[in-house]
Amino acid sequence: MRHRIAVVGGGPGGLTCARVLHRLGHPVAVLERDPARDARPPGGMLDLHEGLGQRALEKAGLLTEFRALARPEAQAMRILDTDGTVLRDWRPRPDDRSNPEIDRGQLRDLLLGPLDVRWGRHVTDVLPEPPDGTRVRFADGREETFDLVVGADGARSRVRPALSPTTPHYTGVTLVETSLDDVDARHPDLARLVGDGSMAVYGVNRGLVAQRNSGGHVKVYAQFRVPPEWHAELAATGTEAVRSRLLAMFDGWAAPVLDLLRRGTAFVSRPIHVLPVAHTWTHVPGVTLLGDAAHLMPPLGAGANLAMLEGAELAESVAAASGPEALDEAVRAYEERMWARAGRLAEITTAGLERLVSPDPAEAIALFDEVQPS
Numbered sequence: 001m002r003h004r005i006a007v008v009g010g011g012p013g014g015l016t017c018a019r020v021l022h023r024l025g026h027p028v029a030v031l032e033r034d035p036a037r038d039a040r041p042p043g044g045m046l047d048l049h050e051g052l053g054q055r056a057l058e059k060a061g062l063l064t065e066f067r068a069l070a071r072p073e074a075q076a077m078r079i080l081d082t083d084g085t086v087l088r089d090w091r092p093r094p095d096d097r098s099n100p101e102i103d104r105g106q107l108r109d110l111l112l113g114p115l116d117v118r119w120g121r122h123v124t125d126v127l128p129e130p131p132d133g134t135r136v137r138f139a140d141g142r143e144e145t146f147d148l149v150v151g152a153d154g155a156r157s158r159v160r161p162a163l164s165p166t167t168p169h170y171t172g173v174t175l176v177e178t179s180l181d182d183v184d185a186r187h188p189d190l191a192r193l194v195g196d197g198s199m200a201v202y203g204v205n206r207g208l209v210a211q212r213n214s215g216g217h218v219k220v221y222a223q224f225r226v227p228p229e230w231h232a233e234l235a236a237t238g239t240e241a242v243r244s245r246l247l248a249m250f251d252g253w254a255a256p257v258l259d260l261l262r263r264g265t266a267f268v269s270r271p272i273h274v275l276p277v278a279h280t281w282t283h284v285p286g287v288t289l290l291g292d293a294a295h296l297m298p299p300l301g302a303g304a305n306l307a308m309l310e311g312a313e314l315a316e317s318v319a320a321a322s323g324p325e326a327l328d329e330a331v332r333a334y335e336e337r338m339w340a341r342a343g344r345l346a347e348i349t350t351a352g353l354e355r356l357v358s359p360d361p362a363e364a365i366a367l368f369d370e371v372q373p374s
């Protein structure tokens with residue numbers, strides 16, 4: 001029995017779900033708002049954990065290809081004091097494959113493979129109409145009905161309202177992102193400072209993290225606590241004004257660390273929003289959620305991993321279900337499992353964010369000491 005399945009959103013979670021369905025020979029419609037695969041920059045690196053994102057790629061039959069693209073050396077992590085003293089310098093063993101990093105664009109292309117995504121399909125509403133299915137409405141006025149709609153449409157999900165009235169709230173912590181290109185040739189001093197992986201510096205209620213991506217690209221994230229109004233003010237200022245504000249905020253930190261902000265190009269503000277730690281809903285036949293749409297949490301290395309594993313597991317259960325009742329049972333069981341696992345990780349990452357952007361910078365280092373291999 002072939003169910004009519006729509007996956008709304010072509011991020012890591014939605015594409016993994018679709019790719020596993022495709023591998024199992026089950027048709028699926030991927031409905032993505034972006035007009036094309038390269039419509040916007042894909043963003044920074046993702047570290048994919050052995051038991052989560054890598055397990056999902058194994059289910060999709062893509063683990064070998066992932067390993068050829070991933071950068072295990074990027075698991076390196078260095079922590080500096082605000083005066084530039086190196087406090088910690090972890091390097092992965094040559095055979096360590098536990099959390100290698102991959103560029104988001106490379107991961108997207110790997111997952112896309114043979115998938116036939118419907119680009120430019122902006123979903124505005126999802127209307128469950130059991131037992132006939134779930135109606136999906138698009139921004140251009142078109143409508144289509146499916147047996148199951150999977151909301152993999154991220155933080156501002158348009159599918160979520162069909163299941164839950166909850167919306168994400170601001171954590172009080174903001175990231176401002178900047179980047180440097182061609183670091184090895186143009187900024188060799190900063191290339192050495194950052195190393196093969198990431199470098200972080202923590203001060204009172206703030207931190208600065210730099211991460212090497214492929215192709216000599218470095219992403220820099222300044223993180224600190226500010227009230228929500230700050231973003232509107234920032235949006236009204238230009239690049240140099242933002243740079244000056246950030247340099248004032250990190251005043252007194254070592255010159256090479258501040259050079260990451262001095263030489264960074266454009267600045268993008270990313271206020272960190274989250275859903276409540278134990279976000280669940282009353283099951284509704286014909287519609288479910290995965291990834292950030294279901295459990296948006298602080299960006300501490302879990303979100304894409306969870307979204308991908310959920311996508312893979314949901315795809316396997318749905319493909320194995322024959323008939324509408326079995327399909328509904330499969331989705332219910334998926335939701336119970338997803339809530340339990342995501343709830344645990346939401347708790348861990350929420351506590352982690354409090355310790356990383358904390359009045360006591362020693363808390364951030366203690367957190368790394370707990371999670372880094374000795």
Ligand SMILES: Cc1cc2nc3c(=O)[nH]c(=O)nc-3n(C[C@H](O)[C@H](O)[C@H](O)COP(=O)(O)OP(=O)(O)OC[C@H]3O[C@@H](n4cnc5c(N)ncnc54)[C@H](O)[C@@H]3O)c2cc1C
Binds near residue numbers: 155
């Ligand atoms: C700075 C930063 C670093 C991070 N690092 C990591 C990391 O190392 N490891 C990790 O696991 N996680 C990391 N995360 C978290 C991770 O990015 C997210 O958890 C992950 O992208 C969620 O995947 P998703 O598929 O659920 O949603 P998304 O990646 O948000 O994808 C949603 C997709 O849905 C589409 N869409 C949205 N609305 C609609 C609509 N109405 N109609 C149709 N399509 C729509 C979007 O265009 C998008 O393609 C990081 C996050 C940040 C901000």
